[in-house]
Amino acid sequence: xxxxxxxxxxxxxxxxxxxxxxxxxxxxxxxxxxxxxxxxxxxxxxxxxxxxxxxxxxxxxxxxxxxxxxxxxxxxxxxxxxxxxxxxxxxxxxxxxxxxxxxxxxxxxxxxxxxxxxxxxxxxxxxxxxxxxxxxxxxxxxxxxxxxxxxxxxxxx
Amino acid sequence: xxxxxxxxxxxxxxxxxxxxxxxxxxxxxxxxxxxxxxxxxxxxxxxxxxxxxxxxxxxxxxxxxxxxxxxxxxxxxxxxxxxxxxxxxxxxxxxxxxxxxxxxxxxxxxxxxxxxxxxxxxxxxxxxxxxxxxxxxxxxxxxxxxxxxxxxxxxxx
Amino acid sequence: xxxxxxxxxxxxxxxxxxxxxxxxxxxxxxxxxxxxxxxxxxxxxxxxxxxxxxxxxxxxxxxxxxxxxxxxxxxxxxxxxxxxxxxxxxxxxxxxxxxxxxxxxxxxxxxxxxxxxxxxxxxxxxxxxxxxxxxxxxxxxxxxxxxxxxxxxxxxx
Amino acid sequence: xxxxxxxxxxxxxxxxxxxxxxxxxxxxxxxxxxxxxxxxxxxxxxxxxxxxxxxxxxxxxxxxxxxxxxxxxxxxxxxxxxxxxxxxxxxxxxxxxxxxxxxxxxxxxxxxxxxxxxxxxxxxxxxxxxxxxxxxxxxxxxxxxxxxxxxxxxxxx
Amino acid sequence: xxxxxxxxxxxxxxxxxxxxxxxxxxxxxxxxxxxxxxxxxxxxxxxxxxxxxxxxxxxxxxxxxxxxxxxxxxxxxxxxxxxxxxxxxxxxxxxxxxxxxxxxxxxxxxxxxxxxxxxxxxxxxxxxxxxxxxxxxxxxxxxxxxxxxxxxxxxxx
Amino acid sequence: xxxxxxxxxxxxxxxxxxxxxxxxxxxxxxxxxxxxxxxxxxxxxxxxxxxxxxxxxxxxxxxxxxxxxxxxxxxxxxxxxxxxxxxxxxxxxxxxxxxxxxxxxxxxxxxxxxxxxxxxxxxxxxxxxxxxxxxxxxxxxxxxxxxxxxxxxxxxx
Numbered sequence: 001x002x003x004x005x006x007x008x009x010x011x012x013x014x015x016x017x018x019x020x021x022x023x024x025x026x027x028x029x030x031x032x033x034x035x036x037x038x039x040x041x042x043x044x045x046x047x048x049x050x051x052x053x054x055x056x057x058x059x060x061x062x063x064x065x066x067x068x069x070x071x072x073x074x075x076x077x078x079x080x081x082x083x084x085x086x087x088x089x090x091x092x093x094x095x096x097x098x099x100x101x102x103x104x105x106x107x108x109x110x111x112x113x114x115x116x117x118x119x120x121x122x123x124x125x126x127x128x129x130x131x132x133x134x135x136x137x138x139x140x141x142x143x144x145x146x147x148x149x150x151x152x153x154x155x156x157x
Numbered sequence: 158x159x160x161x162x163x164x165x166x167x168x169x170x171x172x173x174x175x176x177x178x179x180x181x182x183x184x185x186x187x188x189x190x191x192x193x194x195x196x197x198x199x200x201x202x203x204x205x206x207x208x209x210x211x212x213x214x215x216x217x218x219x220x221x222x223x224x225x226x227x228x229x230x231x232x233x234x235x236x237x238x239x240x241x242x243x244x245x246x247x248x249x250x251x252x253x254x255x256x257x258x259x260x261x262x263x264x265x266x267x268x269x270x271x272x273x274x275x276x277x278x279x280x281x282x283x284x285x286x287x288x289x290x291x292x293x294x295x296x297x298x299x300x301x302x303x304x305x306x307x308x309x310x311x312x313x314x
Numbered sequence: 315x316x317x318x319x320x321x322x323x324x325x326x327x328x329x330x331x332x333x334x335x336x337x338x339x340x341x342x343x344x345x346x347x348x349x350x351x352x353x354x355x356x357x358x359x360x361x362x363x364x365x366x367x368x369x370x371x372x373x374x375x376x377x378x379x380x381x382x383x384x385x386x387x388x389x390x391x392x393x394x395x396x397x398x399x400x401x402x403x404x405x406x407x408x409x410x411x412x413x414x415x416x417x418x419x420x421x422x423x424x425x426x427x428x429x430x431x432x433x434x435x436x437x438x439x440x441x442x443x444x445x446x447x448x449x450x451x452x453x454x455x456x457x458x459x460x461x462x463x464x465x466x467x468x469x470x471x
Numbered sequence: 472x473x474x475x476x477x478x479x480x481x482x483x484x485x486x487x488x489x490x491x492x493x494x495x496x497x498x499x500x501x502x503x504x505x506x507x508x509x510x511x512x513x514x515x516x517x518x519x520x521x522x523x524x525x526x527x528x529x530x531x532x533x534x535x536x537x538x539x540x541x542x543x544x545x546x547x548x549x550x551x552x553x554x555x556x557x558x559x560x561x562x563x564x565x566x567x568x569x570x571x572x573x574x575x576x577x578x579x580x581x582x583x584x585x586x587x588x589x590x591x592x593x594x595x596x597x598x599x600x601x602x603x604x605x606x607x608x609x610x611x612x613x614x615x616x617x618x619x620x621x622x623x624x625x626x627x628x
Numbered sequence: 629x630x631x632x633x634x635x636x637x638x639x640x641x642x643x644x645x646x647x648x649x650x651x652x653x654x655x656x657x658x659x660x661x662x663x664x665x666x667x668x669x670x671x672x673x674x675x676x677x678x679x680x681x682x683x684x685x686x687x688x689x690x691x692x693x694x695x696x697x698x699x700x701x702x703x704x705x706x707x708x709x710x711x712x713x714x715x716x717x718x719x720x721x722x723x724x725x726x727x728x729x730x731x732x733x734x735x736x737x738x739x740x741x742x743x744x745x746x747x748x749x750x751x752x753x754x755x756x757x758x759x760x761x762x763x764x765x766x767x768x769x770x771x772x773x774x775x776x777x778x779x780x781x782x783x784x785x
Numbered sequence: 786x787x788x789x790x791x792x793x794x795x796x797x798x799x800x801x802x803x804x805x806x807x808x809x810x811x812x813x814x815x816x817x818x819x820x821x822x823x824x825x826x827x828x829x830x831x832x833x834x835x836x837x838x839x840x841x842x843x844x845x846x847x848x849x850x851x852x853x854x855x856x857x858x859x860x861x862x863x864x865x866x867x868x869x870x871x872x873x874x875x876x877x878x879x880x881x882x883x884x885x886x887x888x889x890x891x892x893x894x895x896x897x898x899x900x901x902x903x904x905x906x907x908x909x910x911x912x913x914x915x916x917x918x919x920x921x922x923x924x925x926x927x928x929x930x931x932x933x934x935x936x937x938x939x940x941x942x
Binding site for chain 3 (some may be wrong): 264
Binding site for chain 5 (some may be wrong): 183215226242243244260261
């Protein structure tokens, strides 16, 4: 792993690092975010007693659209043609876990896309539960694994 | 505090809740996100040995611009005229804390704007350090306090 | 009703018409779009045999987000603070009807917002069924009623 | 033609389908939208008595820009590098027809881009004539033909 | 006129300055940008020999849409409800002048909106003539006058 | 150099020109914008007496993000995968010069991206100094050089 901050030039100024010479390869990344709330709130989001339980679906759509806005939001991110997004949302106890997997065929990886999607999805859940649990927290936004490109497969130990 | 999910109708379908009848008042909210990394990485971001140390400034700008994109990203959020954003970024040990305070004069509050700004700012830091610490995590994205509107002042206990 | 095209100046050039002197009042508009497909496709979208039937929820979210993007998409539209969006989606025979109601408190009306939301919602449905019915059509995108402002209540005869 | 909804997983949840393994090929699609208004309104838009008759030009620009925003608006659409857009607008009687042709060299087709451009263009026309014909309707938004990719050439029968 | 940079805090860090306490008043601003090209290029853009001479109309639409994107592009700009945009484009010799006038009723002024619209309009002209005059320049982007708010009317001397 | 306006069809109507058949090659472009202000204002922006002098960093980030928004702002521009952005900002006397270099591997060039980035960066500086120098001007927005593609290397004479 490099010792330098790639997005910073030698004088400390920011840049979008040049990826022109990198290979176009299949790349994937998976990231996760966790919404910590009260068990009764989680139950209400997840149960099937309402004919349309759209909190989860709304968070999923927000995550997918958030993935596509990444390079618009994160200043030094490269725009790239996202080729797949899958969002899994599962709850247990007081924790709702959003797991976002993104794929591309491009010159650079998609971990920022996966992280941004997971974050936006989790914030969307917070927005929809804040009237009943203002103290809910988004915890542990992190990359779980990535694959493709020169550095190959990596997964969080 | 309400017992119902405000953004969900009685059949479970999602909606943008009607705020037309709420008063236009001054509202503020403060939220925070924490980037957990290695102390040596934090040092490199924060020290003044480079003439331009733009990681922090880049995160600040990203947070401010992220605040303004909130209603574009979070499906049920109301667009509103943000009237102020301040972003404080401070580090200690292995933790960099981003604190975002947003103000508006509007019919609804700005906690989602503060949370979105803090998240985008923290992801921007991750983007700039991921080449040296892929395992860094964004933790504890949460509202610290909010003020204004019918429910008045609230701060996290 | 005026005899002139309000968005065009006397020499024929386009402008965003000045609404500065109009009153800030509550305004609502309802618009609709219809997706015409095959009955068997409609059934598959609407039935409850799958645990998560997210086509409808995805279209609803897209419609709500589309409402908020209206002034970004329609060149002469004024940006305004949308204060409510409700999206009803109902099917019968070979037709799925999306009905979008938007409210604001502003100097100008929201019929373009309602139309844009209905259109984007309907296109989202098309996107999700096109693999099984490429010939589906979005028909009858139109304003059903509007209220508020100087011209008062109007509904399609 | 497939029997399954490609954007929906086996449990009914939405996803952006994986196109990573599809070939990068030249693809085109043509879609159309029709604005139905009164003949006298159509005449006013189309005639050449004003030195600048910018209603048509404004709709054309909106359609082209709308094409480029498609993946931002339609949740499950893939972002792709649009390589050409042509917009033809022609009127007769009470109908103004917008025909949008989009090309790309990518892993997936551009019919959603063509449809979105045609819809946004038609809504832009409605916006500019609504002061004189509130009852105008956008009718028959549909794909006329598409070409490229594994499924080859298709045109509406 | 103030002696301090309003968008910078006492430690030099950037902020979006707080306008919550400022009055909501009618405000206008006019800005201009000049495209300097060859006289023969200017003639081709402006003459009426083609049935549709859409370079000017396209620049006008781009300027109006650019006005509405200002707070999305300029980091410290406040979002505000633009209530009018007029764009005049006139040429003479080797210079095409774009003059953009913006109005709002808000807590802060619209000179950045007028400047951004003029710049985007001018760049749009460059884009459309660059195949015949790559050396064209956008010169003299500047505020001509502004009115409204505490500082009242100002015009460039 | 061509004699025709590439973005205009034979009847004068605008189009996004077809680049499908052009080669995917490495392309770069450099553009510049100059902010003309008072020497004392320039000094305040550039000096190092404040611990965080974020005017320059904010302009750099705005320029980089502006580069990525080019095809969203300039109607006939093709979206393309920007692979690098560098922004140099240097001042002398009463002039601050922003120089933006953009690279891509695509079917069309990036001079519009470089120009848009330079313009947005310069407007960002104006926004941050306008409270102390309302008369500042953005001058000489122009392409300095471009390389790649069929027309090869070009630099301003």
